[in-house]
Every structure is written in structure tokens, then in C-alpha cells.
Amino acid sequence: MEKRAVGFGAAQWIRHVVRRVSSIVGLAFAGIVLAGCVSSVMDVNQKASQPVPAKLVSDMRGRAMSPSDPIVVRIFKQESELEIWKRDRSGRYALLKTYPMCRWSGKLGPKKRNGDRQAPEGFYTVDAGMLNPNSQYYLSFNLGYPNRLESALGYTGEALMVHGACSSSGCYALTDEGVAEIYAVAREALKGGQRIFQVQAYPFRMTPRNMAENRSDPNYAFWQNLKQGYDLFEVTKQPPQVGYCGRGYVFGAPGADRLPDDPLAACPAEAGKADPLVASRQQSDERAIQSLVSSGTITTHAYTDGGMHPVFRSLLQRDGAKSLAKKTSRTAVPVSRPDAALADPHQPGPAK
DSSP states (O other): OTGGGTTOOHHHHHHHHHHHHHHHHHHHHHHHHHTTSSOOHHHHHHHHTOOOOHHHHHHHHHTTOOTTSOEEEEEETTTTEEEEEEEOTTSSEEEEEEEEOSEEOSOSSOOOSTTSOOOOOEEEEEEGGGEETTOTTSSEEEOOOSOHHHHHTTOOOOOOEEESTTOOSSSEEOOHHHHHHHHHHHHHHHHTTOSEEEEEEESSOOOHHHHHHTTTSTTHHHHHHHHHHHHHHHHHOSOOEEEEETTEEEEEOTTOSOOOBOTTSOOOTTTTOOOHHHHHHHHHHHHHHHHHHHHTOOOOOOOSSOBOOHHHHHHHHHHOHHHHHHHHOSSOOOTTSGGGGOOOTTSOOOOO
């Protein structure tokens, strides 16, 4: 080593050694990759940097949107759908695209404890650090469960995600192709200046009929609380401000006065007072709910263990779990997850 230093300046020698060490480490790392021991960094980077599909960019432009405009995500369990809303040139949010979900586990209702298999319901915020390019389930983002309210109520659980691979144990799973597109849209919005985006996770679309059909559920009061935020977004087409008091959520229009943030404190008298248009919608919906309940024509839904969008259920029933996995996942579902075999969603499974 010292002999090789003859004729080199000190700085040159240091650079030479660094290049040699880097070359040796690089060759060793490449050997490990070829041996199949680790994932290629390039593969991870390629997954996470996939562009927003050209057709979706074209759709955005046709709706006076751009890839850098802010987004809101809405999730509906019963319908097994995930929506991306995007702010357009008017400043309001409009629906950009609806994605069928391949799998969610548990039942309708919030997640309360680690191991209950429940997928979360509530209002969450996601920042760039919560995007996971190294997910075992292709790509994913963390919902941020438990949020401030859930933590105050003593709810437990971690790493509740939106991911690919059509396998769920407390998460919301899409196809790899679907989550790649969602990941790209979210990444570009965050790069464009949106610090966080809001995720609204609901048991179902909060229509009068769905509310009436689930009126006897023990979670109904909680869903009425969620519906306040749902209605505010539906009327204003703006993500609501979210506060906490009285062991629940309190909502306000963007730019409204600061909301309370102590989930266990009593709510101030004026907290969450509904906008007149929102109040009118809520009153109309409540009359419709009462009418449906009294008519005796409503049905109820029962979920033994979660569900999936009808398009995937049809594939599962027709072609089987292995075929569905191949059609929805670019990579194999990790064998460490016991529900990887994609058993019928109405059968009991392992808890998360």
C-alpha cells in the first residue's frame, strides 16, 4: 500500500484508496444481490420513482389539475373502494379516480387494539416520511394509526398501511399496479408543496340508506361523528379541519377558528358548529334515515372477516387464490404473513 503511494499527493492518495474500497464493496454487494440475499437498491428506486401514468396526467389536465396539485384520499370498506380527490384550478377538490380494493380484513368499525384484525376508520394525515418504498407489499404508505384521538382512547396497533399484494391483516390492500399509481400521485403532490395529505377512512359511503342499514350497530354513534366530516367535505369540496374533544372528532371548514385538540376534554359550546349548508344536508339525511327505518325495507350487512371488491371476488371464485395473486401482484406475497394464501375473505384469519 505504501509503495503505491509513491508519486501521489496526500489528497490523491486518499481519493485512490476511497475508489478502491468503494469498488471492492460494490463488487461484494453485487455478489450478494446476484445471490438473491438482498433486494436491489435500483429495484427499490425504480418502484418508488415510477411516473404518474400518462393517461392519468392527461385526465388531470382535462380537469384543470396538475400532478403537483394537492390530494385527499377517501377509503370505503363496504364498497371496497379508494378514491383520490385532487384540487383543481377553482381551488375545490374533485374526484380524480376510484380504485377497487383487493382486500381488507376485520369488520365494519374502528380499530381498537393490536390483534383485532380491524382496518382503521377515522381521519389521518400522511407526510412524505410515511411513504414506504421498501414495503414487503410492493409499495405502501402508513395511515398514521393511532391518531391523536385513538391514542387518547387507549387504542393500540401499528404499521397500518395502504399497500399492494392483495393480502390484508388490518391494512387496506390494492393490486401492485393500483398502489404504484396511488403512490406516484401522492409523491408528486407532496413534492409539489403539499406538506401532508388527508386520508378519510369510512365504513361505507355515508348515505341515508347505508346509515339506516347500520343503525343498530354498536358503532353507530361513532359513524355519526365521522359523517360530520364526510358531510363537510361533500358540501365544501375542501378537506375539513380536524380537532378533538368529548372523546370524538370535531370538524371545521378550512380557515375557521382553531379547533380544540384535547380528545378527553369537554367540547366548547361552539365547537364544530355546522355550516348552514352542511346543517341543512344533515337534517335532510336524518329525515331520510328515519323514513327508511320506519319503512321496514332496509337490509343489514354482516362481515365475518372483511371483504374485497366484487371484481376481485369474482376472480377469486372463478380462478382461485393463486391465480388472483398472480393477476394482482408483481411480486410474491411474503410467506411470513399467514394470510398470504388469500383465503376467502369471509373466513376467520390471523390477527394483526
